[in-house]
Amino acid sequence: MAGRIPHNFVDEITTRTDIVDIIDSRVPLKKAGSEYKACCPFHDEKTPSFTVSPGKQFYHCFGCGAHGTSIGFLMEYDHMEFVEAIEHLAARLGLEVPREADPHAGKQTDTVDILTMLRQSASYYQKQLRNHPNAVEAIEYLKRRGLTGEVAAHFGLGYAPAGWNNLLNHLGEGGKRRDLLLNAGLITHKSGDRYYDRFRNRIMFPIEDHRGRVVGFGGRSIGDEEPKYLNSPETPVFHKGAELYGLHAARGAIKDSAKALVVEGYMDVMALLQFGVGYAVATLGTATTRTQLERLFRHTDEIVFSFDGDRAGREAAWRALESALPCLREGRQIAFLFLPRGEDPDSVIRKEGKESFEARLEGATPLPEYLLEQIGAQADLSRMDGQARFVELARPLLKKIPQGPFRDILIGRIAQMVPIERGALERSLPPGDVPAPRPAPRSAESLKKSLVRLGLSILIQKPALAMGVEDIDELETLEMPGISLMLEVIRLIQENPDLGPASVLERYRNTDHHKHLEKLAIWDHMIPVSDLEQEFEAVILKLRNRVLEQQASRLLHQDSLSAEEKSRLRDLLSRRSK
Numbered sequence: 112m113a114g115r116i117p118h119n120f121v122d123e124i125t126t127r128t129d130i131v132d133i134i135d136s137r138v139p140l141k142k143a144g145s146e147y148k149a150c151c152p153f154h155d156e157k158t159p160s161f162t163v164s165p166g167k168q169f170y171h172c173f174g175c176g177a178h179g180t181s182i183g184f185l186m187e188y189d190h191m192e193f194v195e196a197i198e199h200l201a202a203r204l205g206l207e208v209p210r211e212a213d214p215h216a217g218k219q220t221d222t223v224d225i226l227t228m229l230r231q232s233a234s235y236y237q238k239q240l241r242n243h244p245n246a247v248e249a250i251e252y253l254k255r256r257g258l259t260g261e262v263a264a265h266f267g268l269g270y271a272p273a274g275w276n277n278l279l280n281h282l283g284e285g286g287k288r289r290d291l292l293l294n295a296g297l298i299t300h301k302s303g304d305r306y307y308d309r310f311r312n313r314i315m316f317p318i319e320d321h322r323g324r325v326v327g328f329g330g331r332s333i334g335d336e337e338p339k340y341l342n343s344p345e346t347p348v349f350h351k352g353a354e355l356y357g358l359h360a361a362r363g364a365i366k367d368s369a370k371a372l373v374v375e376g377y378m379d380v381m382a383l384l385q386f387g388v389g390y391a392v393a394t395l396g397t398a399t400t401r402t403q404l405e406r407l408f409r410h411t412d413e414i415v416f417s418f419d420g421d422r423a424g425r426e427a428a429w430r431a432l433e434s435a436l437p438c439l440r441e442g443r444q445i446a447f448l449f450l451p452r453g454e455d456p457d458s459v460i461r462k463e464g465k466e467s468f469e470a471r472l473e474g475a476t477p478l479p480e481y482l483l484e485q486i487g488a489q490a491d492l493s494r495m496d497g498q499a500r501f502v503e504l505a506r507p508l509l510k511k512i513p514q515g516p517f518r519d520i521l522i523g524r525i526a527q528m529v530p531i532e533r534g535a536l537e538r539s540l541p542p543g544d545v546p547a548p549r550p551a552p553r554s555a556e557s558l559k560k561s562l563v564r565l566g567l568s569i570l571i572q573k574p575a576l577a578m579g580v581e582d583i584d585e586l587e588t589l590e591m592p593g594i595s596l597m598l599e600v601i602r603l604i605q606e607n608p609d610l611g612p613a614s615v616l617e618r619y620r621n622t623d624h625h626k627h628l629e630k631l632a633i634w635d636h637m638i639p640v641s642d643l644e645q646e647f648e649a650v651i652l653k654l655r656n657r658v659l660e661q662q663a664s665r666l667l668h669q670d671s672l673s674a675e676e677k678s679r680l681r682d683l684l685s686r687r688s689k
Contacts, residue, residue, distance in 0.1 A: 116197055117211045118618060121182075124200050125613040130168045130181040133200075137188060152188060153177045167572060168613035171633045178633055180613040182620075190362065190409045193620065195322060221294070225348050228282065228291040229325040235281055236269025236315040236328075246270045248333050249314050256378060257461060262385045265360070266316065266377075271330060273312035296327065296343040309343075312336065316356070316377045318343070318395065321406060323359040329377055329395070340377075342396050352400040355407065356380060356393040362410060364389030370413040372472065373399065374456050375427070379417075382457040387465045391456070399431040404438045413444045415475050417456050420449040429485065432478060436511040439478070439518075446475035479521055482508065483528070498529040502536065510540050560636065562657075563593040566650040568631040569643050570600055574615055576647045577604035589658055596624055 131147055134140060140147035140163060151161035151172040160174040171178040179187065185196040201208050240246050240263075249270045253263055271278070279298050283289040289306060292298045298306050313330030320326045327343030343349050355373075357380040365371045372391040374380060383391040394403065399416070407414055416431050418424035428447050435445050448471055450459055460468045476484075486504045491497030505525055512518040526533040570577055580601050587598065603618060604610050610618075612632060619625045638646050 115211055116194065117209055119607070120201075120206075120209055121197065121617050122607065122610060122614040124197060124204070124206075125168065125180060125182065125617050126609065126611055127204055128168075128181045128200050129165070130170065130184070130613070131163055131165050133181045134163055134170060134184055151175060151177065166612075167632065168611055169616075169632055178629055180616055182613075182617060192322060222347055224291055225295045225346065226324055226326070228288070228295050228297070229327070229348070231282055232278060232292075232295070232297055232328075233267055233269065233315075233317045233325045235278060236271055236317075237267060238269075239272055239277075240268060240270035240315075243270060243272050245272055245312075252314065252333060256382075256457075257385075258378075258381060259385060262381050265384070266357070266381055267325075269315035269317070271308065271310035271313045271315050275307040275311070278308045278310075279306055294346060296346045296349065310341065313341065318349070318354060318356055319359045320348075320354055321358055324348075326354065329356070331377075340396065351395040351397050353402045353406070354395060355403050356395060357384075358392045358406070358410075360384075361390050361392055365407075365410045369411055370415060370472075371407050371411050372456075373407070373414060373416045373431075375418070376455065376457070379456040383460055383468075386460045386468070388460065388468065398427065399434050401434050401437055404435055408438060408443055412442055413446075415446045415448055415472055417448045417450065419452065419455060421452050424449060428481070432482060433508075433511070435478065436508060437513065440513045440515050445478040447478070447481050448472055448475040479517075479524070482521075483524065487528075492529065498531075501525075501529055502531060502539075506540060561593070562650060562653055563591055563597050564631065564634075565636060566647065566654070567593065567597050567600065567628070568634045568636055569638070569647045569650070570597070570604070571612055571615055571628060571632045573643050573647075574604045574610050574612060575608075576644060577601045578608060579644075579648070580605070580651055585658055586654055588661070589654060590661060591654075591657065594654075600628075 131140060134149075135147070138149045138152045138161070140149045141159075143162070145164075145166065147163040147165070148159040149161045149163075150156050150159050151174055153161075153172060154175040154177075156174050161170065161172045161177075163170045169178065169180060170184055177187065181200065182193065182196045185191045185199060186193060189196075189199075191199065198208055240249060253268070279289070279292065283292050283298065283306070289298070293300060293306070297309055299309050300306055310328060310330040312334060313332050313336075316329040316331070317325045318327040318329060327346065327349035329343075330341045332339050332341070342351065345351065356377055361371070361380075361384075368390045370390060372383070372388065374383070374391050374393050376393055380391045380393045383389070392407070404414065414435075416428060418428045428449070432445075432447075439445070450456070450471075456468070459471070486501055486508075489504060490501035492501060502525070509518065509522060509525075512521065522536055523533060525531075526536055577600070583598055583601055586594065600615065604615065607614075616625070616628055616632060619628050
């Protein structure tokens with residue numbers, strides 16, 4: 112369904128959801144005073160520093176700084192998108208997610224219609240595999256490949272019958288529906304008014320995005336048609352370099368096994384699942400991209416590539432390595448498994464079984480070793496010019512790696528392999544190619560206690576205090592950093608009196624203010640809860656005084672004042688609170 116999720120529905124979700132229940136179902140919590148504690152699920156620790164506040168409906172780790180609402184937790188821990196998290200929480204509450212009209216949603220509406228057409232096409236192909244009289248050959252092919260009916264159904268396999276316009280006649284009645292089929296890449300256009308099905312006499316593999324929506328298809332020819340595998344073209348919803356076949360179905364297994372296996376074919380993914388290896392995904396006929404890797408790294412810190420051991424497999428592995436180098440940070444690991452010539456994961460697991468196949472995975476070559484091995488094969492380290500060549504081959508690769516422990520260790524290893532000073536090697540890297548490390552974020556406790564920051568922090572932690580603020584328009588003239596945001600939050604709460612801390616924060620998700628407000632939500636300003644109201648009133652009073660001071664200052668700096676301005680100045684000076 113098109114349209115945005117209304118703000119008031121997100122407010123209702125955050126208000127009615129108990130963050131303790133959400134987190135406790137995934138990370139067992141223990142009561143600790145008015146809060147709950149656990150070892151942080153986002154970094155390794157032995158002493159619990161992860162706290163959950165039922166009052167604020169907020170979590171925070173004092174060790175790694177992770178923090179957020181129940182929605183944020185699902186996005187971080189379960190790797191959900193924002194809409195997925197809302198839909199999940201709404202389902203728990205028995206609510207249907209509403210949508211509101213968006214004046215800028217014309218393109219979005221087209222996208223939703225395309226997705227609907229793709230889903231209907233997948234259903235059509237599945238029915239043809241079950242019922243079409245010519246589907247026997249497709250079924251026999253799948254049986255010869257050793258695929259069970261259960262696995263075929265799990266992946267939604269289908270059949271595109273031979274013929275020029277089967278799908279077109281079934282779903283393309285009317286110009287708009289035909290255009291949707293065209294935009295979805297399911298039919299092609301010849302000159303004039305001639306259209307025909309893109310996929311004909313092929314076994315159909317629906318390609319789902321990370322949210323489980325059908326965004327394209329792969330078709331495997333049954334006869335001698337070329338190409339043997341045909342993928343959907345690039346469309347508004349399908350980008351080959353961004354998606355991975357089987358990722359949505361593999362998310363749970365990837366999380367459980369703490370690794371992902373990247374293979375080259377659809378059948379590899381299905382055969383591996385059939386034999387109990389459910390954490391495999393496949394690229395879509397293109398070299399592995401950085402976008403695909405970053406998407407995988409949202410689910411695990413370890414990725415293993417499996418390639419044929421022949422020349423083509425080695426070339427594919429090297430392209431994958433080059434794509435992976437900019438992603439190597441924060442403890443991420445990548446390894447390469449090379450199978451015997453002529454073998455693929457499908458054939459190997461059928462011959463050897465799950466245990467032997469996973470033993471091969473354990474022996475996969477780590478990326479650093481593979482990198483150094485491949486560079487070393489192109490340079491004779493027993494010769495001085497060979498050592499120089501080794502360094503020159505390494506330099507463009509090193510500059511792709513983000514600054515951090517992995518890059519430091521690799522530079523040190525290279526400096527050991529050839530007689531070059533580590534500092535000289537580092538200085539030889541072209542400046543500016545490697546992003547500078549982001550400065551460590553300041554802890555919430557170290558924030559400077561400015562007047563506006565203190566007021567915002569108290570306000571977020573206890574939104575109801577905004578209801579006591581009157582005549583806030585006069586504060587608009589204040590020239591202070593952050594004052595416009597503070598007044599905006601006050602008005603937001605006054606217009607929505609039931610907003611809690613989590614709801615206020617969710618109102619600012621996907622804005623420039625979100626991270627700053629989250630820090631303020633966990634800021635320890637050393638003010639007891641019992642004194643928050645008094646402190647907030649004092650902040651507002653001081654801000655009002657600042658308004659008077661600024662107005663008086665402007666008058667005092669004028670060369671001359673009228674009688675009216677002098678009266679105004681006396682009034683301002685007398686109104687200032689002592």
